[in-house]
Amino acid sequence: xGVLSDDGRPIFQQIxxxxxxxxxEGRLPEETQVPSTxxxxxxxxxxxxxxxxxxxxxxxxxxLYKKRGIGMxxxxxxxxALVEKRKQQFFDQYIVVMLREAAKLGISPRQIADMIQKAExxx
Amino acid sequence: xxxxxxxxxxxxxxxFKPLTVFWSILLLVDIALVVAQRYFPEVLxxxxxxxxxxxxxxxxxxxxxxxxxxxTSSFPLLMxxxxxxxKFYLNLIGTTVLLxxxxxxxxxxxxxxxxxxxxxxxxxxxxxxxPFLLLWYCQWTFYLLDMFLFILLGTVFYRFGTLPxxxxxxxxxxxxxxxxxxxxxxxxxELAASGLSNVTLSHLFLGITVVLIGIGWLLYRRAPVxxx
Amino acid sequence: MNSIxxxxxxxxxxxxxxxxxxxTTAFEEGAVHGLLGANGAGKTTLLHILSGLIYPSxxxxxxxxxxxxxxxxxxxxxxxxxxxxxxxxxYKVKDLIKYCSLLLPYWDEKFAVELLRxxxxxxxxxxxxxxxxxxxxxxxxxxxxxxxxxxxxxxxTLGLDADMRETFYELMISDCGERxxxxxxxxxxxxxxxxxxxxxxxxxxxxxxSHMDKDAFVEQAHYLQGDTSLLLALAxxxxxxxxxxxxxxxxxxxxxxxENQVDLERRGIKIGPVPLQKLFVYLTRKGNLNSEEKYxxxxx
Numbered sequence: 001x002g003v004l005s006d007d008g009r010p011i012f013q014q015i016x017x018x019x020x021x022x023x024x025e026g027r028l029p030e031e032t033q034v035p036s037t038x039x040x041x042x043x044x045x046x047x048x049x050x051x052x053x054x055x056x057x058x059x060x061x062x063x064l065y066k067k068r069g070i071g072m073x074x075x076x077x078x079x080x081a082l083v084e085k086r087k088q089q090f091f092d093q094y095i096v097v098m099l100r101e102a103a104k105l106g107i108s109p110r111q112i113a114d115m116i117q118k119a120e121x122x123x
Numbered sequence: 124x125x126x127x128x129x130x131x132x133x134x135x136x137x138x139f140k141p142l143t144v145f146w147s148i149l150l151l152v153d154i155a156l157v158v159a160q161r162y163f164p165e166v167l168x169x170x171x172x173x174x175x176x177x178x179x180x181x182x183x184x185x186x187x188x189x190x191x192x193x194x195t196s197s198f199p200l201l202m203x204x205x206x207x208x209x210k211f212y213l214n215l216i217g218t219t220v221l222l223x224x225x226x227x228x229x230x231x232x233x234x235x236x237x238x239x240x241x242x243x244x245x246x247x248x249x250x251x252x253x254p255f256l257l258l259w260y261c262q263w264t265f266y267l268l269d270m271f272l273f274i275l276l277g278t279v280f281y282r283f284g285t286l287p288x289x290x291x292x293x294x295x296x297x298x299x300x301x302x303x304x305x306x307x308x309x310x311x312x313e314l315a316a317s318g319l320s321n322v323t324l325s326h327l328f329l330g331i332t333v334v335l336i337g338i339g340w341l342l343y344r345r346a347p348v349x350x351x
Numbered sequence: 352m353n354s355i356x357x358x359x360x361x362x363x364x365x366x367x368x369x370x371x372x373x374x375t376t377a378f379e380e381g382a383v384h385g386l387l388g389a390n391g392a393g394k395t396t397l398l399h400i401l402s403g404l405i406y407p408s409x410x411x412x413x414x415x416x417x418x419x420x421x422x423x424x425x426x427x428x429x430x431x432x433x434x435x436x437x438x439x440x441x442y443k444v445k446d447l448i449k450y451c452s453l454l455l456p457y458w459d460e461k462f463a464v465e466l467l468r469x470x471x472x473x474x475x476x477x478x479x480x481x482x483x484x485x486x487x488x489x490x491x492x493x494x495x496x497x498x499x500x501x502x503x504x505x506x507x508t509l510g511l512d513a514d515m516r517e518t519f520y521e522l523m524i525s526d527c528g529e530r531x532x533x534x535x536x537x538x539x540x541x542x543x544x545x546x547x548x549x550x551x552x553x554x555x556x557x558x559x560x561s562h563m564d565k566d567a568f569v570e571q572a573h574y575l576q577g578d579t580s581l582l583l584a585l586a587x588x589x590x591x592x593x594x595x596x597x598x599x600x601x602x603x604x605x606x607x608x609x610e611n612q613v614d615l616e617r618r619g620i621k622i623g624p625v626p627l628q629k630l631f632v633y634l635t636r637k638g639n640l641n642s643e644e645k646y647x648x649x650x651x
Contacts, residue, residue, distance in 0.1 A: 010570070038529065047548065165408065203404070205427045207426050
């Protein structure tokens with residue numbers, strides 16, 4: 001059974017994001033078929049309509065497309081498009097949040113830059 | 124109609140086992156009575172004519188219980204299968220008519236066969252046996268009234284509760300007491316049926332049953348099914 | 352989405368008590384609906400009225416535009432699974448299933464047998480001799496294998512252990528996906544079932560106060576957590592369902608339009624979603640506070 005976040009974000013959104021992650025990380029290459037809504041529903045134990053909502057979200061964004069009689073497929077160019085989108089979100093989701101937390105702890109942007117350096121060299 | 128046939132089949136499946144048990148016991152008792160009458164008539168001390176009269180009472184009681192159960196048990200059961208009330212009620216009438224006809228037919232056959240066996244084995248029968256169809260009709264109308272009275276009683280219990288049910292029983296007893304004593308013919312069906320005046324009584328029973336059926340519909344039209 | 356079942360101005364009185372005061376709503380076809388309400392809110396009565404087993408004191412129920420009550424064209428399409436079926440008491444499980452297959456027009460015998468096996472229900476035992484959970488399971492078998500276009504379940508999970516509840520949810524999900532069945536479920540296991548529901552209908556003290564998409568319903572509420580000094584001003588707003596404080600931190604449950612959300616977040620107030628069950632509990636409690644019904648006063 002698939003596990004979803006308990007953070008209260010709408011389930012259909014989480015389904016959409018899981019598919020996006022799979023595409024970005026290469027688990028779902030372009031022009032391959034995506035599992036059916038019933039399969040998502042059974043796996044995450046949610047209502048098929050909710051799963052459909054998530055899938056349709058990506059269809060609307062052009063990430064997925066429907067092949068009549070067969071199912072949903074990953075559109076070509078989807079990976080690049082998603083990476084771009086995530087890069088845009090990166091700033092709000094990570095940078096802003098990080099800076100806010102740093103401010104709370106009294107860590108200056110300079111110190112953050114040092115920390116980043118340290119993390120890089122540790123790899 | 125499709126559903127009607129299915130409901131009849133339901134009533135059949137629901138009842139055939141208890142019916143089989145009932146008739147088996149009854150027939151065993153009747154056979155024992157015939158044997159006793161042949162070999163130990165002093166023990167029985169009863170006239171040949173009324174050898175099988177206990178059967179009538181037993182059947183009446185069986186049908187009475189059946190009637191109550193149809194109202195209190197079959198009604199919610201069938202309603203939970205999506206049967207509309209009119210269909211249920213019409214089918215109930217049909218089932219009752221058929222069941223009473225069948226019971227009285229079997230009893231008729233038992234009486235006729237029983238008397239033939241008795242005559243063959245040397246027992247003399249005193250009075251003449253009532254014509255088959257007449258006896259059947261008299262029994263049938265009586266059982267019909269009997270069963271319907273108790274279907275209504277069961278309905279009152281189910282729909283309105285114990286107190287109204289008890290009041291209905293009291294009402295029935297009251298009415299029964301008003302009935303003149305020489306009409307006590309549950310024991311003497313055959314005697315009663317052979318007297319023409321009592322056929323009128325059977326017609327009366329039928330008429331009363333029709334009235335009861337009408338009252339019953341008023342109770343069933345919008346009867347709520349209990350939530351448990 | 353097309354509505355398959357509509358009820359308008361339904362009211363039901365039992366003697367002097369009003370079980371239902373106003374139920375007006377429509378249920379979308381092919382979806383799983385959750386019917387939520389506190390004990391005594393009227394869920395069982397409403398489900399019985401929707402399925403035609405009880406006549407309302409007022410109002411009507413329409414299935415696909417046609418009257419439900421005693422309509423031979425409609426009643427075979429609706430199946431109600433009650434939480435307590437006393438009329439089944441003296442029947443053996445196998446006989447009940449036999450009657451189901453005889454009388455239910457869309458019955459799927461193969462599916463029923465599969466379910467009986469899955470639930471390990473003993474065919475030869477009488478219903479009254481089954482445990483509470485097994486009794487519920489017989490009802491579930493009837494409801495699911497009936498394949499009725501509209502199936503109503505009144506607290507189907509009563510007495511079911513966690514394993515069987517999960518099995519039930521899995522079956523609901525797969526059945527819902529494969530067929531265009533409309534299901535209305537009343538349950539007290541709200542968080543467990545939350546993911547099943549596409550729509551929520553809220554019944555409060557005999558009135559249907561909400562019917563909407565489950566996500567939209569949940570999105571109406573937010574937790575606001577932060578410094579007491581910052582939230583104190585908001586605490587008296589009628590949109591606050593609940594308020595709790597500890598050592599300088601206050602949590603508010605906010606139900607309704609939340610203005611200047613960004614501003615609040617910038618001031619350090621955490622804003623988060625409220626899970627369905629919690630939201631339901633707070634709504635119920637607020638409703639009880641506001642309710643004019645006297646409870647202990649009625650013993651005279």
